[in-house]
Amino acid sequence: MVRALLGELSRHPWEPLADAAQTIALAARFGADRPMQAEDALAEEAIGRAITLMKQAGADDETPLPFAGLARLHALLRADPRFAPLERAVQIRSFGNRAVAIEQAATRTPLWAVDAALGRLLTASGAWARALPCPGAVTAQTLQPQLWPGERAMLAARSLQRSVTRLAELVAQARRRAVLMREQLGHLRSSARAPQVWILLAGFAPLGLDQITWAFGISRRGTYAIGDALVAARMARRETVKGKALLVVEEPGRDGQPASLDQATALPHAALAEFDAAMGEIDRLLAGSSGHP
Structure with a gap:
Protein backbone atom coordinates (compact mmCIF):
# COMPACT_ATOMS: atom_id res chain seq x y z
CA MET A 1 0.00 0.00 0.00
CA VAL A 2 2.79 2.42 0.91
CA ARG A 3 4.62 1.68 -2.33
CA ALA A 4 1.49 2.23 -4.40
CA LEU A 5 0.58 5.47 -2.63
CA LEU A 6 4.07 6.94 -2.93
CA GLY A 7 4.22 5.92 -6.58
CA GLU A 8 0.91 7.62 -7.31
CA LEU A 9 1.70 10.76 -5.30
CA SER A 10 5.14 11.01 -6.94
CA ARG A 11 3.31 11.69 -10.20
CA HIS A 12 0.82 14.13 -8.67
CA PRO A 13 0.24 17.29 -10.77
CA TRP A 14 0.84 19.51 -7.71
CA GLU A 15 4.62 19.76 -7.59
CA PRO A 16 5.09 20.22 -3.80
CA LEU A 17 3.17 17.01 -3.09
CA ALA A 18 5.02 15.09 -5.80
CA ASP A 19 8.40 16.30 -4.48
CA ALA A 20 7.47 15.33 -0.91
CA ALA A 21 6.44 11.83 -1.98
CA GLN A 22 9.67 11.35 -3.94
CA THR A 23 11.77 12.54 -0.99
CA ILE A 24 9.97 10.24 1.45
CA ALA A 25 10.43 7.31 -0.92
CA LEU A 26 14.17 8.01 -1.05
CA ALA A 27 14.49 8.46 2.71
CA ALA A 28 12.51 5.35 3.62
CA ARG A 29 13.77 3.29 0.66
CA PHE A 30 10.45 1.52 0.23
CA GLY A 31 11.54 0.49 -3.25
CA ALA A 32 14.76 -1.20 -2.16
CA ASP A 33 13.75 -3.41 0.76
CA ARG A 34 12.35 -6.31 -1.27
CA PRO A 35 11.40 -7.24 -4.85
CA MET A 36 7.93 -6.53 -6.22
CA GLN A 37 5.34 -9.06 -5.14
CA ALA A 38 1.72 -9.87 -5.92
CA GLU A 39 0.28 -7.47 -3.34
CA ASP A 40 2.14 -4.59 -4.99
CA ALA A 41 0.23 -5.21 -8.22
CA LEU A 42 -3.06 -5.46 -6.32
CA ALA A 43 -2.43 -2.11 -4.63
CA GLU A 44 -1.63 -0.42 -7.92
CA GLU A 45 -4.74 -1.93 -9.50
CA ALA A 46 -6.84 -0.59 -6.61
CA ILE A 47 -5.54 2.94 -7.19
CA GLY A 48 -6.10 2.66 -10.93
CA ARG A 49 -9.67 1.49 -10.41
CA ALA A 50 -10.35 4.25 -7.89
CA ILE A 51 -9.17 6.88 -10.38
CA THR A 52 -11.46 5.41 -13.04
CA LEU A 53 -14.47 5.61 -10.70
CA MET A 54 -13.59 9.23 -9.83
CA LYS A 55 -13.73 10.14 -13.51
CA GLN A 56 -17.09 8.42 -13.90
CA ALA A 57 -18.55 10.14 -10.82
CA GLY A 58 -17.09 13.56 -11.60
CA ALA A 59 -19.69 14.81 -14.05
CA ASP A 60 -20.19 18.58 -14.13
CA ASP A 61 -22.52 19.85 -11.40
CA GLU A 62 -24.40 23.11 -11.27
CA THR A 63 -22.69 24.16 -8.02
CA PRO A 64 -19.19 23.63 -6.62
CA LEU A 65 -20.62 21.51 -3.80
CA PRO A 66 -19.47 17.92 -4.31
CA PHE A 67 -22.46 16.08 -2.83
CA ALA A 68 -24.06 14.97 -6.09
CA GLY A 69 -20.72 13.60 -7.24
CA LEU A 70 -20.22 11.85 -3.89
CA ALA A 71 -23.63 10.18 -4.26
CA ARG A 72 -22.67 8.91 -7.71
CA LEU A 73 -19.32 7.74 -6.38
CA HIS A 74 -20.90 5.77 -3.53
CA ALA A 75 -23.26 4.09 -5.98
CA LEU A 76 -20.32 3.10 -8.16
CA LEU A 77 -18.35 1.80 -5.17
CA ARG A 78 -21.27 -0.33 -3.96
CA ALA A 79 -21.52 -1.90 -7.41
CA ASP A 80 -17.79 -2.55 -7.75
CA PRO A 81 -16.60 -5.96 -6.49
CA ARG A 82 -13.27 -4.48 -5.41
CA PHE A 83 -14.71 -1.86 -3.07
CA ALA A 84 -18.18 -3.13 -2.13
CA PRO A 85 -18.40 -4.13 1.55
CA LEU A 86 -18.10 -7.86 2.12
CA GLU A 87 -20.25 -10.01 4.33
CA ARG A 88 -18.85 -11.43 7.54
CA ALA A 89 -17.54 -14.92 7.00
CA VAL A 90 -18.66 -17.92 9.06
CA GLN A 91 -16.48 -21.01 9.44
CA ILE A 92 -17.52 -24.31 10.96
CA ARG A 93 -14.84 -25.82 13.20
CA SER A 94 -14.92 -29.19 14.92
CA PHE A 95 -14.01 -29.31 18.59
CA GLY A 96 -14.18 -32.86 19.82
CA ASN A 97 -17.66 -34.12 19.02
CA ARG A 98 -19.16 -30.67 18.47
CA ALA A 99 -19.30 -28.38 15.43
CA VAL A 100 -18.91 -24.71 16.33
CA ALA A 101 -19.71 -21.78 14.04
CA ILE A 102 -17.08 -19.03 14.28
CA GLU A 103 -17.88 -15.64 12.79
CA GLN A 104 -14.93 -13.79 11.29
CA ALA A 105 -14.62 -10.13 10.49
CA ALA A 106 -15.24 -9.25 6.89
CA THR A 107 -12.20 -8.70 4.69
CA ARG A 108 -11.26 -5.04 4.46
CA THR A 109 -11.61 -3.50 1.03
CA PRO A 110 -8.95 -1.05 -0.29
CA LEU A 111 -10.89 2.14 0.44
CA TRP A 112 -7.55 3.84 1.12
CA ALA A 113 -7.16 3.96 -2.68
CA VAL A 114 -10.48 5.82 -2.94
CA ASP A 115 -9.34 8.32 -0.29
CA ALA A 116 -6.12 8.86 -2.22
CA ALA A 117 -7.99 9.66 -5.44
CA LEU A 118 -11.00 11.51 -3.98
CA GLY A 119 -9.39 14.90 -4.52
CA ARG A 120 -9.90 14.40 -8.25
CA LEU A 121 -13.66 14.39 -7.74
CA LEU A 122 -13.56 17.47 -5.51
CA THR A 123 -11.52 19.43 -8.04
CA ALA A 124 -13.75 18.28 -10.92
CA SER A 125 -16.77 19.79 -9.16
CA GLY A 126 -14.89 23.01 -8.44
CA ALA A 127 -14.85 22.53 -4.67
CA TRP A 128 -11.06 22.30 -4.46
CA ALA A 129 -8.14 23.84 -6.27
CA ARG A 130 -5.77 20.91 -5.56
CA ALA A 131 -6.59 17.22 -5.86
CA LEU A 132 -5.32 16.36 -2.39
CA PRO A 133 -5.88 12.94 -0.81
CA CYS A 134 -8.66 12.76 1.81
CA PRO A 135 -7.75 10.10 4.40
CA GLY A 136 -10.81 8.62 6.07
CA ALA A 137 -13.33 10.35 3.80
CA VAL A 138 -14.88 7.14 2.44
CA THR A 139 -15.76 4.43 4.94
CA ALA A 140 -17.26 0.95 4.70
CA GLN A 141 -20.14 2.17 6.86
CA THR A 142 -21.33 4.57 4.15
CA LEU A 143 -21.40 1.71 1.61
CA GLN A 144 -23.68 -0.60 3.58
CA PRO A 145 -26.60 -1.65 1.35
CA GLN A 146 -29.27 -1.32 4.07
CA LEU A 147 -28.85 2.44 4.47
CA TRP A 148 -31.54 4.85 3.37
CA PRO A 149 -30.33 7.51 0.88
CA GLY A 150 -30.60 10.24 3.51
CA GLU A 151 -28.61 8.19 6.02
CA ARG A 152 -25.91 7.50 3.47
CA ALA A 153 -25.70 11.18 2.54
CA MET A 154 -25.34 12.24 6.18
CA LEU A 155 -22.63 9.64 6.90
CA ALA A 156 -20.74 10.58 3.72
CA ALA A 157 -20.90 14.30 4.56
CA ARG A 158 -19.69 13.72 8.13
CA SER A 159 -16.78 11.53 6.98
CA LEU A 160 -15.76 14.12 4.41
CA GLN A 161 -16.07 16.89 7.01
CA ARG A 162 -13.75 15.07 9.42
CA SER A 163 -11.21 14.46 6.67
CA VAL A 164 -11.29 18.04 5.39
CA THR A 165 -11.10 19.42 8.93
CA ARG A 166 -8.01 17.32 9.56
CA LEU A 167 -6.43 18.61 6.33
CA ALA A 168 -7.22 22.20 7.35
CA GLU A 169 -5.55 21.61 10.72
CA LEU A 170 -2.48 20.24 8.96
CA VAL A 171 -2.34 23.30 6.70
CA ALA A 172 -2.54 25.62 9.70
CA GLN A 173 0.18 23.63 11.46
CA ALA A 174 2.37 23.77 8.35
CA ARG A 175 1.99 27.54 8.18
CA ARG A 176 3.00 27.94 11.83
CA ARG A 177 6.00 25.72 11.25
CA ALA A 178 6.98 27.69 8.15
CA VAL A 179 7.03 30.92 10.19
CA LEU A 180 9.13 29.28 12.91
CA MET A 181 11.49 27.85 10.31
CA ARG A 182 12.05 31.27 8.75
CA GLU A 183 12.67 32.79 12.17
CA GLN A 184 15.18 30.14 13.23
CA LEU A 185 16.86 29.25 9.93
CA GLY A 186 16.34 32.34 7.79
Whole structure:
Protein backbone atom coordinates (compact mmCIF):
# COMPACT_ATOMS: atom_id res chain seq x y z
CA MET A 1 0.00 0.00 0.00
CA VAL A 2 2.79 2.42 0.91
CA ARG A 3 4.62 1.68 -2.33
CA ALA A 4 1.49 2.23 -4.40
CA LEU A 5 0.58 5.47 -2.63
CA LEU A 6 4.07 6.94 -2.93
CA GLY A 7 4.22 5.92 -6.58
CA GLU A 8 0.91 7.62 -7.31
CA LEU A 9 1.70 10.76 -5.30
CA SER A 10 5.14 11.01 -6.94
CA ARG A 11 3.31 11.69 -10.20
CA HIS A 12 0.82 14.13 -8.67
CA PRO A 13 0.24 17.29 -10.77
CA TRP A 14 0.84 19.51 -7.71
CA GLU A 15 4.62 19.76 -7.59
CA PRO A 16 5.09 20.22 -3.80
CA LEU A 17 3.17 17.01 -3.09
CA ALA A 18 5.02 15.09 -5.80
CA ASP A 19 8.40 16.30 -4.48
CA ALA A 20 7.47 15.33 -0.91
CA ALA A 21 6.44 11.83 -1.98
CA GLN A 22 9.67 11.35 -3.94
CA THR A 23 11.77 12.54 -0.99
CA ILE A 24 9.97 10.24 1.45
CA ALA A 25 10.43 7.31 -0.92
CA LEU A 26 14.17 8.01 -1.05
CA ALA A 27 14.49 8.46 2.71
CA ALA A 28 12.51 5.35 3.62
CA ARG A 29 13.77 3.29 0.66
CA PHE A 30 10.45 1.52 0.23
CA GLY A 31 11.54 0.49 -3.25
CA ALA A 32 14.76 -1.20 -2.16
CA ASP A 33 13.75 -3.41 0.76
CA ARG A 34 12.35 -6.31 -1.27
CA PRO A 35 11.40 -7.24 -4.85
CA MET A 36 7.93 -6.53 -6.22
CA GLN A 37 5.34 -9.06 -5.14
CA ALA A 38 1.72 -9.87 -5.92
CA GLU A 39 0.28 -7.47 -3.34
CA ASP A 40 2.14 -4.59 -4.99
CA ALA A 41 0.23 -5.21 -8.22
CA LEU A 42 -3.06 -5.46 -6.32
CA ALA A 43 -2.43 -2.11 -4.63
CA GLU A 44 -1.63 -0.42 -7.92
CA GLU A 45 -4.74 -1.93 -9.50
CA ALA A 46 -6.84 -0.59 -6.61
CA ILE A 47 -5.54 2.94 -7.19
CA GLY A 48 -6.10 2.66 -10.93
CA ARG A 49 -9.67 1.49 -10.41
CA ALA A 50 -10.35 4.25 -7.89
CA ILE A 51 -9.17 6.88 -10.38
CA THR A 52 -11.46 5.41 -13.04
CA LEU A 53 -14.47 5.61 -10.70
CA MET A 54 -13.59 9.23 -9.83
CA LYS A 55 -13.73 10.14 -13.51
CA GLN A 56 -17.09 8.42 -13.90
CA ALA A 57 -18.55 10.14 -10.82
CA GLY A 58 -17.09 13.56 -11.60
CA ALA A 59 -19.69 14.81 -14.05
CA ASP A 60 -20.19 18.58 -14.13
CA ASP A 61 -22.52 19.85 -11.40
CA GLU A 62 -24.40 23.11 -11.27
CA THR A 63 -22.69 24.16 -8.02
CA PRO A 64 -19.19 23.63 -6.62
CA LEU A 65 -20.62 21.51 -3.80
CA PRO A 66 -19.47 17.92 -4.31
CA PHE A 67 -22.46 16.08 -2.83
CA ALA A 68 -24.06 14.97 -6.09
CA GLY A 69 -20.72 13.60 -7.24
CA LEU A 70 -20.22 11.85 -3.89
CA ALA A 71 -23.63 10.18 -4.26
CA ARG A 72 -22.67 8.91 -7.71
CA LEU A 73 -19.32 7.74 -6.38
CA HIS A 74 -20.90 5.77 -3.53
CA ALA A 75 -23.26 4.09 -5.98
CA LEU A 76 -20.32 3.10 -8.16
CA LEU A 77 -18.35 1.80 -5.17
CA ARG A 78 -21.27 -0.33 -3.96
CA ALA A 79 -21.52 -1.90 -7.41
CA ASP A 80 -17.79 -2.55 -7.75
CA PRO A 81 -16.60 -5.96 -6.49
CA ARG A 82 -13.27 -4.48 -5.41
CA PHE A 83 -14.71 -1.86 -3.07
CA ALA A 84 -18.18 -3.13 -2.13
CA PRO A 85 -18.40 -4.13 1.55
CA LEU A 86 -18.10 -7.86 2.12
CA GLU A 87 -20.25 -10.01 4.33
CA ARG A 88 -18.85 -11.43 7.54
CA ALA A 89 -17.54 -14.92 7.00
CA VAL A 90 -18.66 -17.92 9.06
CA GLN A 91 -16.48 -21.01 9.44
CA ILE A 92 -17.52 -24.31 10.96
CA ARG A 93 -14.84 -25.82 13.20
CA SER A 94 -14.92 -29.19 14.92
CA PHE A 95 -14.01 -29.31 18.59
CA GLY A 96 -14.18 -32.86 19.82
CA ASN A 97 -17.66 -34.12 19.02
CA ARG A 98 -19.16 -30.67 18.47
CA ALA A 99 -19.30 -28.38 15.43
CA VAL A 100 -18.91 -24.71 16.33
CA ALA A 101 -19.71 -21.78 14.04
CA ILE A 102 -17.08 -19.03 14.28
CA GLU A 103 -17.88 -15.64 12.79
CA GLN A 104 -14.93 -13.79 11.29
CA ALA A 105 -14.62 -10.13 10.49
CA ALA A 106 -15.24 -9.25 6.89
CA THR A 107 -12.20 -8.70 4.69
CA ARG A 108 -11.26 -5.04 4.46
CA THR A 109 -11.61 -3.50 1.03
CA PRO A 110 -8.95 -1.05 -0.29
CA LEU A 111 -10.89 2.14 0.44
CA TRP A 112 -7.55 3.84 1.12
CA ALA A 113 -7.16 3.96 -2.68
CA VAL A 114 -10.48 5.82 -2.94
CA ASP A 115 -9.34 8.32 -0.29
CA ALA A 116 -6.12 8.86 -2.22
CA ALA A 117 -7.99 9.66 -5.44
CA LEU A 118 -11.00 11.51 -3.98
CA GLY A 119 -9.39 14.90 -4.52
CA ARG A 120 -9.90 14.40 -8.25
CA LEU A 121 -13.66 14.39 -7.74
CA LEU A 122 -13.56 17.47 -5.51
CA THR A 123 -11.52 19.43 -8.04
CA ALA A 124 -13.75 18.28 -10.92
CA SER A 125 -16.77 19.79 -9.16
CA GLY A 126 -14.89 23.01 -8.44
CA ALA A 127 -14.85 22.53 -4.67
CA TRP A 128 -11.06 22.30 -4.46
CA ALA A 129 -8.14 23.84 -6.27
CA ARG A 130 -5.77 20.91 -5.56
CA ALA A 131 -6.59 17.22 -5.86
CA LEU A 132 -5.32 16.36 -2.39
CA PRO A 133 -5.88 12.94 -0.81
CA CYS A 134 -8.66 12.76 1.81
CA PRO A 135 -7.75 10.10 4.40
CA GLY A 136 -10.81 8.62 6.07
CA ALA A 137 -13.33 10.35 3.80
CA VAL A 138 -14.88 7.14 2.44
CA THR A 139 -15.76 4.43 4.94
CA ALA A 140 -17.26 0.95 4.70
CA GLN A 141 -20.14 2.17 6.86
CA THR A 142 -21.33 4.57 4.15
CA LEU A 143 -21.40 1.71 1.61
CA GLN A 144 -23.68 -0.60 3.58
CA PRO A 145 -26.60 -1.65 1.35
CA GLN A 146 -29.27 -1.32 4.07
CA LEU A 147 -28.85 2.44 4.47
CA TRP A 148 -31.54 4.85 3.37
CA PRO A 149 -30.33 7.51 0.88
CA GLY A 150 -30.60 10.24 3.51
CA GLU A 151 -28.61 8.19 6.02
CA ARG A 152 -25.91 7.50 3.47
CA ALA A 153 -25.70 11.18 2.54
CA MET A 154 -25.34 12.24 6.18
CA LEU A 155 -22.63 9.64 6.90
CA ALA A 156 -20.74 10.58 3.72
CA ALA A 157 -20.90 14.30 4.56
CA ARG A 158 -19.69 13.72 8.13
CA SER A 159 -16.78 11.53 6.98
CA LEU A 160 -15.76 14.12 4.41
CA GLN A 161 -16.07 16.89 7.01
CA ARG A 162 -13.75 15.07 9.42
CA SER A 163 -11.21 14.46 6.67
CA VAL A 164 -11.29 18.04 5.39
CA THR A 165 -11.10 19.42 8.93
CA ARG A 166 -8.01 17.32 9.56
CA LEU A 167 -6.43 18.61 6.33
CA ALA A 168 -7.22 22.20 7.35
CA GLU A 169 -5.55 21.61 10.72
CA LEU A 170 -2.48 20.24 8.96
CA VAL A 171 -2.34 23.30 6.70
CA ALA A 172 -2.54 25.62 9.70
CA GLN A 173 0.18 23.63 11.46
CA ALA A 174 2.37 23.77 8.35
CA ARG A 175 1.99 27.54 8.18
CA ARG A 176 3.00 27.94 11.83
CA ARG A 177 6.00 25.72 11.25
CA ALA A 178 6.98 27.69 8.15
CA VAL A 179 7.03 30.92 10.19
CA LEU A 180 9.13 29.28 12.91
CA MET A 181 11.49 27.85 10.31
CA ARG A 182 12.05 31.27 8.75
CA GLU A 183 12.67 32.79 12.17
CA GLN A 184 15.18 30.14 13.23
CA LEU A 185 16.86 29.25 9.93
CA GLY A 186 16.34 32.34 7.79
CA HIS A 187 19.98 33.33 8.24
CA LEU A 188 21.21 30.31 6.25
CA ARG A 189 22.10 30.55 2.58
CA SER A 190 19.33 29.79 0.11
CA SER A 191 20.88 26.46 -0.92
CA ALA A 192 21.24 25.18 2.67
CA ARG A 193 19.63 21.81 3.25
CA ALA A 194 18.81 22.28 6.96
CA PRO A 195 15.31 23.76 6.34
CA GLN A 196 14.48 20.95 3.90
CA VAL A 197 15.64 18.31 6.37
CA TRP A 198 13.58 19.88 9.16
CA ILE A 199 10.48 19.88 6.97
CA LEU A 200 10.90 16.14 6.43
CA LEU A 201 11.58 15.54 10.12
CA ALA A 202 8.46 17.46 11.09
CA GLY A 203 6.18 16.01 8.45
CA PHE A 204 7.38 12.43 8.15
CA ALA A 205 9.50 10.85 10.88
CA PRO A 206 12.87 10.90 12.67
CA LEU A 207 15.71 10.25 10.22
CA GLY A 208 19.08 8.57 10.40
CA LEU A 209 22.18 9.98 8.74
CA ASP A 210 21.98 7.47 5.89
CA GLN A 211 18.37 8.42 5.23
CA ILE A 212 19.28 12.11 5.05
CA THR A 213 22.09 11.24 2.65
CA TRP A 214 19.76 9.22 0.38
CA ALA A 215 16.92 11.75 0.44
CA PHE A 216 18.93 14.93 -0.19
CA GLY A 217 22.05 13.69 -1.97
CA ILE A 218 24.54 15.10 0.52
CA SER A 219 27.66 13.66 2.08
CA ARG A 220 27.90 12.14 5.55
CA ARG A 221 29.98 15.15 6.56
CA GLY A 222 27.22 17.46 5.39
CA THR A 223 24.66 15.63 7.55
CA TYR A 224 26.71 16.47 10.65
CA ALA A 225 26.66 20.17 9.75
CA ILE A 226 22.90 20.05 9.18
CA GLY A 227 22.37 18.26 12.47
CA ASP A 228 24.51 20.82 14.30
CA ALA A 229 22.52 23.70 12.81
CA LEU A 230 19.15 22.18 13.73
CA VAL A 231 20.23 21.20 17.25
CA ALA A 232 21.71 24.67 17.91
CA ALA A 233 18.47 26.28 16.72
CA ARG A 234 16.59 23.92 19.06
CA MET A 235 14.63 22.55 16.13
CA ALA A 236 15.92 18.98 16.46
CA ARG A 237 17.65 16.73 18.95
CA ARG A 238 19.88 13.71 18.54
CA GLU A 239 18.76 10.34 19.87
CA THR A 240 20.27 6.88 19.70
CA VAL A 241 17.81 4.05 19.10
CA LYS A 242 19.18 0.50 18.96
CA GLY A 243 22.62 1.88 18.25
CA LYS A 244 21.44 4.10 15.39
CA ALA A 245 21.82 7.89 15.57
CA LEU A 246 18.60 9.73 14.69
CA LEU A 247 17.56 13.33 14.27
CA VAL A 248 14.21 13.94 15.96
CA VAL A 249 12.16 17.09 15.37
CA GLU A 250 11.70 19.70 18.09
CA GLU A 251 9.02 22.38 17.95
CA PRO A 252 10.84 25.70 18.49
CA GLY A 253 9.60 27.85 21.33
CA ARG A 254 7.36 25.21 22.86
CA ASP A 255 8.65 26.17 26.32
CA GLY A 256 7.83 29.83 25.69
CA GLN A 257 11.49 30.76 25.13
CA PRO A 258 12.31 30.36 21.43
CA ALA A 259 15.94 30.20 20.55
CA SER A 260 17.33 33.44 19.21
CA LEU A 261 19.07 33.79 15.89
CA ASP A 262 22.29 34.57 17.77
CA GLN A 263 22.09 31.17 19.47
CA ALA A 264 21.31 29.51 16.19
CA THR A 265 24.32 30.99 14.47
CA ALA A 266 26.95 31.01 17.22
CA LEU A 267 27.32 27.33 18.07
CA PRO A 268 27.53 25.71 14.64
CA HIS A 269 29.33 28.59 12.91
CA ALA A 270 32.43 26.60 11.96
CA ALA A 271 30.44 23.63 10.73
CA LEU A 272 28.07 25.85 8.75
CA ALA A 273 30.95 27.78 7.22
CA GLU A 274 32.58 24.52 6.15
CA PHE A 275 29.29 23.25 4.76
CA ASP A 276 28.63 26.50 2.87
CA ALA A 277 32.14 26.39 1.40
CA ALA A 278 31.59 22.82 0.22
CA MET A 279 28.24 23.76 -1.34
CA GLY A 280 29.83 26.76 -3.03
CA GLU A 281 32.52 24.51 -4.51
CA ILE A 282 29.87 22.14 -5.84
CA ASP A 283 28.01 25.08 -7.38
CA ARG A 284 31.21 26.23 -9.11
CA LEU A 285 31.92 22.73 -10.42
CA LEU A 286 28.38 22.42 -11.79
CA ALA A 287 28.60 25.86 -13.41
CA GLY A 288 31.92 24.94 -15.00
CA SER A 289 30.61 21.69 -16.42
CA SER A 290 27.24 23.00 -17.67
CA GLY A 291 28.55 23.29 -21.19
CA HIS A 292 29.71 19.68 -21.37
CA PRO A 293 27.58 16.59 -21.93
